[in-house]
Amino acid sequence: MTTVAVKPATMAQALTRALRDAMADDPAVHVMGEDVGTLGGVFRVTDGLTKEFGEDRCTDTPLAEAGILGTAVGMAMYGLRPVVEMQFDAFAYPAFEQLISHVSRMRNRTRGRMPLPITVRVPYGGGIGGVEHHSDSSEAYYLATPGLHVVTPATVADAYGLLRQAIASDDPVVFLEPKRLYWSKDTWNPEQPTQVEPIGRAVVRRPGRSATLITYGPSLPVCLEAAEAARAEGWDLEVVDLRSLVPFDDETVCAAVRRTGRAVVVHESTGFGGPGGEIAARIAERCFHHLEAPVLRVAGFDIPYPPPMLERHHLPGVDRILDAVARLQWEAEG
Amino acid sequence: MTVMEQRGAYRPSPPPAWQPRMDPAPLLPDAEPYRVLGTEAAAKADPDLLIRLYAQLVRGRRYNTQATALTKQGRLAVYPSSTGQEACEVAAALALEERDWLFPSYRDTLAVVARGVDPVEALTLLRGDWHNGYDPRTHRVAPLSTPLATQLPHAVGLAHAARLKGDDVVALALVGDGGTSEGDFHEALNFAAVWQAPVVFLVQNNGFAISVPLAKQTAAPSLAHKAVGYGMPGRLVDGNDAAAVHEVLADAVRHARAGGGPTLVEAVTYRMDAHTNADDATRYRADAEVEAWRAHDPIELLEAELTARGLLDQPAIEAARQDAEEMAADLRDRMNRDPELDPMALFDHVYAETTAQLREQRALLRAELEAEQEQHGEPEGGIR
Numbered sequence: 031m032t033t034v035a036v037k038p039a040t041m042a043q044a045l046t047r048a049l050r051d052a053m054a055d056d057p058a059v060h061v062m063g064e065d066v067g068t069l070g071g072v073f074r075v076t077d078g079l080t081k082e083f084g085e086d087r088c089t090d091t092p093l094a095e096a097g098i099l100g101t102a103v104g105m106a107m108y109g110l111r112p113v114v115e116m117q118f119d120a121f122a123y124p125a126f127e128q129l130i131s132h133v134s135r136m137r138n139r140t141r142g143r144m145p146l147p148i149t150v151r152v153p154y155g156g157g158i159g160g161v162e163h164h165s166d167s168s169e170a171y172y173l174a175t176p177g178l179h180v181v182t183p184a185t186v187a188d189a190y191g192l193l194r195q196a197i198a199s200d201d202p203v204v205f206l207e208p209k210r211l212y213w214s215k216d217t218w219n220p221e222q223p224t225q226v227e228p229i230g231r232a233v234v235r236r237p238g239r240s241a242t243l244i245t246y247g248p249s250l251p252v253c254l255e256a257a258e259a260a261r262a263e264g265w266d267l268e269v270v271d272l273r274s275l276v277p278f279d280d281e282t283v284c285a286a287v288r289r290t291g292r293a294v295v296v297h298e299s300t301g302f303g304g305p306g307g308e309i310a311a312r313i314a315e316r317c318f319h320h321l322e323a324p325v326l327r328v329a330g331f332d333i334p335y336p337p338p339m340l341e342r343h344h345l346p347g348v349d350r351i352l353d354a355v356a357r358l359q360w361e362a363e364g
Numbered sequence: 365m366t367v368m369e370q371r372g373a374y375r376p377s378p379p380p381a382w383q384p385r386m387d388p389a390p391l392l393p394d395a396e397p398y399r400v401l402g403t404e405a406a407a408k409a410d411p412d413l414l415i416r417l418y419a420q421l422v423r424g425r426r427y428n429t430q431a432t433a434l435t436k437q438g439r440l441a442v443y444p445s446s447t448g449q450e451a452c453e454v455a456a457a458l459a460l461e462e463r464d465w466l467f468p469s470y471r472d473t474l475a476v477v478a479r480g481v482d483p484v485e486a487l488t489l490l491r492g493d494w495h496n497g498y499d500p501r502t503h504r505v506a507p508l509s510t511p512l513a514t515q516l517p518h519a520v521g522l523a524h525a526a527r528l529k530g531d532d533v534v535a536l537a538l539v540g541d542g543g544t545s546e547g548d549f550h551e552a553l554n555f556a557a558v559w560q561a562p563v564v565f566l567v568q569n570n571g572f573a574i575s576v577p578l579a580k581q582t583a584a585p586s587l588a589h590k591a592v593g594y595g596m597p598g599r600l601v602d603g604n605d606a607a608a609v610h611e612v613l614a615d616a617v618r619h620a621r622a623g624g625g626p627t628l629v630e631a632v633t634y635r636m637d638a639h640t641n642a643d644d645a646t647r648y649r650a651d652a653e654v655e656a657w658r659a660h661d662p663i664e665l666l667e668a669e670l671t672a673r674g675l676l677d678q679p680a681i682e683a684a685r686q687d688a689e690e691m692a693a694d695l696r697d698r699m700n701r702d703p704e705l706d707p708m709a710l711f712d713h714v715y716a717e718t719t720a721q722l723r724e725q726r727a728l729l730r731a732e733l734e735a736e737q738e739q740h741g742e743p744e745g746g747i748r
């Protein structure tokens with residue numbers, strides 16, 4: 031019998047390993063972005079790649095996000111599989127023109143003749159004390175653009191598995207990395223690192239019967255903590271990790287909501303026009319007769335992301351989630 | 365035959381009447397960065413100006429070390445030091461008239477302070493209690509811009525608007541070497557040249573964009589060369605020579621004010637500290653390179669010039685340092701006090717009139733804070 035080394039690893043380390051393994055397996059995989067080479071990225075996710083694969087495979091580009099993604103389009107047109115890094119959520123905005131006007135719709139425009147296997151890695155979200163423009167949750171902008179996969183891991187194993195799948199995908203994937211989980215640790219089996227559910231499947235991280243929390247990325251640990259805390263109140267909360275916003279796993283989400291009859295969607299990005307609205311609407315459309323209460327949303331406020339000293343008031347925390355759950359109970363009685 | 369070999373045949377010959385719209389030669393920068401200190405040009409420099417520059421340089425250096433120390437004490441979220449680049453910062457502020465505008469990036473706190481903004485207000489963004497601490501209109505200083513080069517088109521628009529209104533106002537926009545790769549940089553330069561807007565672009569070429577050296581940023585002979593393609597003059601200057609930077613900027617500002625249009629100035633300098641306190645510069649550059657630049661320190665260059673000309677003696681140097689110490693002590697004292705935080709302010713100023721939706725969210729936060737207060741007794745900042 032072989033014993034597998036199960037060691038603690040951080041999410042950042044798992045992402046690095048995914049990039050490394052993808053590059054080793056397929057010479058078409060190229061990593062590019064600002065500071066990804068010598069420095070190894072500002073979060074060190076690309077650490078060591080230039081050393082191992084050379085500057086042509088892991089490239090420090092000029093500082094221009096539209097240029098980075100635009101040239102990646104051309105590289106993908108010629109058969110490469112670019113993995114580009116946007117340094118921070120809000121610094122991806124200059125690349126939106128390329129993303130929306132070309133990356134997302136090249137397959138459709140060309141009737142399937144020109145797919146673009148590009149992975150766009152975007153560190154996103156708050157909670158790290160970053161100053162202005164370093165904490166945006168931009169997932170709603172990506173979701174609103176047909177043609178893009180939108181994926182976000184919340185565990186170390188998913189970080190590796192989902193990134194490998196994203197790079198292997200023949201469609202463009204916006205790979206949102208919850209930067210406040212970069213240093214989160216988990217025991218992880220690097221011998222069997224790909225053993226995760228495929229992109230497009232949600233996972234029940236904690237089974238429960240009172241209500242279902244539906245979440246993803248940076249809010250998953252907060253929801254798990256809330257579920258622990260809820261035990262004291264006699265509530266048994268279920269927690270669903272979406273993992274992928276596009277494609278959306280209606281099946282897992284609806285099965286979970288049908289079991290409990292109550293649902294709260296939790297995310298950092300704004301509530302109005304945010305992903306929670308879409309998710310709540312889908313649940314209402316599919317599970318209306320199973321619902322004991324309206325689907326609630328616990329989201330960031332509808333304000334520009336606040337400065338670091340105030341961000342804790344903005345981010346959905348355990349108490350705000352439990353308050354929402356309490357409102358669900360009340361709705362059920364009244 | 366390759367396309368390159370066929371190039372002559374491919375390129376259509378110009379029509380008979382064709383002439384370049386202008387001779388690019390006068391737009392081209394000098395081959396060497398322009399210097400004043402330690403050269404014959406120094407004799408022409410105004411002694412009063414040099415002394416003012418010196419005082420501001422000394423204050424600026426002290427400001428940088430103080431802000432860096434505050435970062436270590438957790439008083440600032442982050443600080444991008446401009447140590448080594450003080451000459452650019454100070455000259456930028458002093459080249460402007462009061463009615464002119466400054467468009468800084470996140471590294472340009474010193475220029476903002478030298479322009480008269482309160483040192484604590486200039487640090488608000490980096491402390492993290494609000495995104496911007498000062499009133500841009502009062503000081504004619506735009507907010508420090510974090511997204512790179514995005515402030516440059518604003519500077520062009522403002523300068524253009526001022527001209528449309530008949531005001532002789534100039535805008536000075538600061539950007540780093542890395543920022544010159546962004547599309548916004550190129551669009552701003554093009555608009556400025558086409559509109560002949562009274563704007564001056566100052567590139568502080570400090571060698572690196574975080575870890576990426578200039579050679580990986582551009583293939584141009586210099587960043588000042590980029591001006592030519594847009595139809596504006598490019599000027600190359602020693603960014604550690606405060607007198608030279610001031611002279612070149614003052615010329616460009618005068619030229620813009622007189623209706624001559626924009627100028628791109630590249631100041632060659634060096635970032636002595638890491639990109640920010642969060643960065644590890646040993647990963648991408650050798651100590652020897654940093655040490656070589658230490659011998660070209662902007663304060664020492666000016667001090668040597670002023671001392672040689674008898675404009676500065678030891679007591680005067682001490683006085684400048686004393687003044688800087690007082691500024692630093694005041695900054696330290698005021699930054700060591702916890703800023704007054706009002707969580708309810710999150711909902712202010714999102715719109716001119718707070719929407720019903722935001723009023724609802726405000727009420728939710730208020731209820732949460734009151735519950736928190738009941739539990740812990742301690743009020744968390746003034747709740748309105």
Ligand SMILES: Cc1ncc(C[n+]2csc(CCOP(=O)(O)OP(=O)(O)O)c2C)c(N)n1
Nearest residue numbers: 121471510511512540541542543572573574
């Ligand atoms: C649009 C955008 N992309 C990326 C970043 C992240 N970033 C912050 S500073 C920096 C390097 C900037 O270098 P440079 O323009 O040379 O200015 P310096 O910091 O050297 O003053 C980068 C990549 C940003 N702030 N904005």
